[in-house]
Amino acid sequence: MKAANNASIxxxxxxxEDKKTITEKLRMLLPxxxxxxxxxxxxxxxxxxxxxxxxxxxxxxxxxxxxxAFIENLLNxxxxxxxxxxxxxxxxxxxxxxxxxxxxxxxLLKNKFVLTDAGNCYHIKINIASFPKRKEKAxxxxxxxxx
Numbered sequence: 001m002k003a004a005n006n007a008s009i010x011x012x013x014x015x016x017e018d019k020k021t022i023t024e025k026l027r028m029l030l031p032x033x034x035x036x037x038x039x040x041x042x043x044x045x046x047x048x049x050x051x052x053x054x055x056x057x058x059x060x061x062x063x064x065x066x067x068x069a070f071i072e073n074l075l076n077x078x079x080x081x082x083x084x085x086x087x088x089x090x091x092x093x094x095x096x097x098x099x100x101x102x103x104x105x106x107x108l109l110k111n112k113f114v115l116t117d118a119g120n121c122y123h124i125k126i127n128i129a130s131f132p133k134r135k136e137k138a139x140x141x142x143x144x145x146x147x
Contacts, residue, residue, distance in 0.1 A: 005127045010058040031073040077113040086146045097128040097138045
């Protein structure tokens with residue numbers, strides 16, 4: 001079953017953080033060989049508060065097999081956090097059927113998948129594949145995935 005049309009992961013890395021480790025953890029979220037599958041982890045430079053330089057590290061998934069493997073890996077590692085997502089489906093799903101979640105960056109660096117509302121995180125956006133394209137249908141799909 002096709003659960004999503006696309007998915008993306010993004011994380012901000014300050015100058016004083018270990019960019020290599022943060023990038024490795026982003027790669028850990030994707031349970032396949034990125035080079036072999038021709039998935040690029042991209043980096044953009046930006047300026048943060050007080051003119052401090054930051055890197056925006058991201059990856060985008062568009063193929064069904066990549067998206068499904070990513071979602072399966074994510075849900076397997078979330079454990080009890082899936083209950084929180086179930087309770088918050090309506091606030092995490094927008095009108096374009098994008099489902100948003102954030103994983104705490106510090107906890108993920110310790111290999112623990114913990115949801116957060118704070119900004120120091122890995123931002124995940126999953127566009128739910130719903131036909132017809134209705135929010136109610138997308139909620140049904142998400143409930144099935146999260147159970």
